[in-house]
Amino acid sequence: xxxxxxxxxxxxxxxxxxxxxxxxxxxxxxxxxxxxxxxxxxxxxxxxxxxxxxxxxxxxxxxxxxxxxxxxxxxxxxxxxxxxxxxxxxxxxxxxxxxxxxxxxxxxxxxxx
Amino acid sequence: xxxxxxxxxxxxxxxxxxxxxxxxxxxxxxxxxxxxxxxxxxxxxxxxxxxxxxxxxxxxxxxxxxxxxxxxxxxxxxxxxxxxxxxxxxxxxxxxxxxxxxxxxxxxxxxxxxx
Numbered sequence: 566x567x568x569x570x571x572x573x574x575x576x577x578x579x580x581x582x583x584x585x586x587x588x589x590x591x592x593x594x595x596x597x598x599x600x601x602x603x604x605x606x607x608x609x610x611x612x613x614x615x616x617x618x619x620x621x622x623x624x625x626x627x628x629x630x631x632x633x634x635x636x637x638x639x640x641x642x643x644x645x646x647x648x649x650x651x652x653x654x655x656x657x658x659x660x661x662x663x664x665x666x667x668x669x670x671x672x673x674x675x676x677x678x
Numbered sequence: 679x680x681x682x683x684x685x686x687x688x689x690x691x692x693x694x695x696x697x698x699x700x701x702x703x704x705x706x707x708x709x710x711x712x713x714x715x716x717x718x719x720x721x722x723x724x725x726x727x728x729x730x731x732x733x734x735x736x737x738x739x740x741x742x743x744x745x746x747x748x749x750x751x752x753x754x755x756x757x758x759x760x761x762x763x764x765x766x767x768x769x770x771x772x773x774x775x776x777x778x779x780x781x782x783x784x785x786x787x788x789x790x791x792x793x
Contacts, residue, residue: 598781607682608769
């Protein structure tokens with residue numbers, strides 16, 4: 566079953582606007598990670614937030630985690646055309662080997678110049 | 679420090695042939711993970727290996743698929759007697775250790791097409 570699910574599935578904004586993507590998951594986690602994937606390319610790690618953290622920043626990225634609601638959000642401020650990509654959240658597998666990640670289906674972000 | 683390397687980047691096989699996908703982890707990383715991605719989908723975990731050991735293969739199909747990470751050389755994902763449904767992008771990731779707080783660094787993927 567799906568552990569992480571991103572919302573919305575697709576998002577289209579103008580350059581300079583902020584983009585917010587959400588991720589919900591079902592079971593308890595130890596950490597949650599966000600990745601970016603440009604079309605036809607590999608994944609780039611963006612940020613990891615631990616279960617005891619509520620918010621984390623990295624440049625124009627801001628990630629929040631609400632373990633009571635089992636949800637996380639990724640905010641990209643002042644978006645650029647180069648931010649166009651798919652964004653995935655990934656959680657560690659509950660009861661698993663603590664190695665594998667469970668990915669959602671992703672949010673496809675399109676930033677128009 | 680080179681990132682995770684995968685080869686080939688693109689692989690075309692006819693039904694019934696074998697596919698061998700290679701992954702060289704980042705320098706200093708001893709943990710390797712393989713994932714499969716179908717079009718418009720997220721990545722699905724397949725197998726987690728350390729040097730000479732399979733730690734978790736809960737995502738691997740029971741038949742035709744195998745993986746290894748020998749003491750020397752890259753990790754290999756092997757698919758025997760490929761079928762059209764095996765067409766996908768296969769990504770390898772590595773980390774310096776396992777545990778709860780480890781980031782995984784991904785390679786560029788191998789796109790397998792079965793004709």
